[in-house]
Amino acid sequence: MIFKDGVSIEGIKPEAWAIAVHADRVWKQLGREEGVTITSGTDGRHSTHSLHYRGLAFDLRTYYFTGCQAKQAKKLLEYNLGPDYYVLIEKTHIHAQYTHDNVRK
Numbered sequence: 001m002i003f004k005d006g007v008s009i010e011g012i013k014p015e016a017w018a019i020a021v022h023a024d025r026v027w028k029q030l031g032r033e034e035g036v037t038i039t040s041g042t043d044g045r046h047s048t049h050s051l052h053y054r055g056l057a058f059d060l061r062t063y064y065f066t067g068c069q070a071k072q073a074k075k076l077l078e079y080n081l082g083p084d085y086y087v088l089i090e091k092t093h094i095h096a097q098y099t100h101d102n103v104r105k
Contacts, residue, residue: 001035004061008043011055015084015098016041019058022080023096026073030065037061039093057097062089070094 001024003009024035040059042052051057062070070089077096078087088095 002037003041004037004039006043007038007041009038009041011042012058013055013098016056016058018081019060019077019085019096019098023058023060023073023077023094026076026080027060029076030069030073032064051097057095059090059093059095061092062094063092 001020020036020038027036037060038058039061040046040052041057042055044052044059046052052059060073062073065073074087074089074094077094078085081087081096084099086097086099
């Protein structure tokens with residue numbers, strides 16, 4: 001597991017750490033020896049009500065994956081995390097969050 005320079009993990013909740021642990025396994029399964037690269041935790045600029053600011057979300061690098069690999073990573077991550085998590089493919093990363101009280105923003 002790698003953290004991009006400047007990523008803040010201050011205030012990350014245990015539910016979000018589950019994202020990082022499962023993503024690291026999935027990325028390795030998909031051939032990334034170093035595992036997942038976390039590109040955002042509680043840092044960065046996100047929507048006003050983003051769960052990043054509450055320590056419940058991570059952004060996970062995917063630009064090195066093909067479209068099929070990114071979809072497979074999303075599917076495997078969703079399967080491993082279960083229904084309390086929301087996983088979304090973005091242009092250069094996967095956003096994953098714990099859907100506290102089923103909030104999906």
